[in-house]
Amino acid sequence: MSSYVVTGVSKGLGFEFLRQLSKDPSNTVIGLVRDPASAKEKVSAELPDRSNIHILAGDLTNYDSLKTAAAETSAITGGSLDYLIANAAFMSTVDGFSAIGEIEPEVATDTLRKYMDTNVIGNLQLYNVFLPLILKGKVKKVVALTSGHADLDFINQFDIQVGSLYAASKGAMNIINAKYNTQYKKQGVLFLSISPGVVDTGNFDPSALTQKQLEALQVMMAGFQSYAPHFKGGLSPDVAAQNVLRVVENASIEKGDGGAFLSHFGNKQWL
Structure with missing residues (x-):
């Protein structure tokens, strides 16, 4: 029996984590979302027999809501927690398919702050x-x-121009994970940064892109093909979740994984 807290479980990869982890009825799986009412409806509709799922309000931009969620989690689990999966993230169309020099400075500043x-x-x-x-x-x-967009070698060697502000936020979090590792590894806590690869959540609409954005997308895809000729497109959320959870289970402080930045393959192969 293990206990899990996963953020951002309302859809996509987060909901898939919720689905897969709750398959084992002995697990206690707690999902944090900004809108618990709609998430509970989704769980009731798609996972009606999973009494081991608990949906709590938790907004990463609201510290008080996180403190309350931690207190509620403690009441559910008896004061402990085995796994914390920080899945929730802000993503913007501002830099998603635009090179950094093509974003208006004021817009870039505001977007980076949100990230x-x-x-x-x-x-x-x-x-x-x-x-x-x-x-x-x-x-x-x-x-x-x-x-993988936060890997400097990957960016520079394969001309990955887009997603610059998003990548900066992920790179910063990789550093924070490594710093937490240096402090808590002696207490047995494994901190790990994992890229799930490209995940197809069904939200991408190329018709909504401008000509410049399409050109930037083509440059990125050319870089992807050069980096990984086998790459054929995004993974489904269920496969991506399986890959990430496999890496999580296999990783350990004893193997030298503390503070590591790994791919869904458990190495530095991002695609």
Whole structure:
């Protein structure tokens, strides 16, 4: 029996984590979302027999809501937590398919602040309120979902121009994970940054892109093909979740994985 907290479970990869982890009825799986009412409806409709799922309100940009979620989690689990999976993230169309020099400076500044508020500061606050429970857990694993876009060698060698502000936020979180590792590995806590690869959540609409964005997308895809000729497109959320959870289970402090930045293959192969 293990206990899990997963953020951002209302859809996509987060909901798939919820689905897969709750298959084992002995697991206690707690999902944090900004809108718990709609998430509970989705769980009731798609996973009606999963009494081991608990949906709680938790907004990464609202510290008080995270403190309340941690207290509610403690009441559910008896004061401990085995796994914390920081899946929730802010994503913007501003830099998704535009090179950084093509974004208006004011827009770039505002967008970067939003990225940092959620993807970095929000996760920092999440860690702080849940670490007391993790320290009392049996497994003691803390996982942040990151991106291969934050790999400097990958960016420079294959001309990955888009997603610059998003990548910056993920790179910052990778550093924070490594720093937490240096502090808590002696207490048995594994901190890990894992990229799930390209995940097809069904939300991508190329018809909504401008000509410049389409050109930037083509440059990125050319880089992907050069980097990984076998790459054929995004993974489905169920496959992506399986891959990430496999890496999480196989990783350990003893193997030298503390603070590591890994792909869904458990190495540095991002695609």
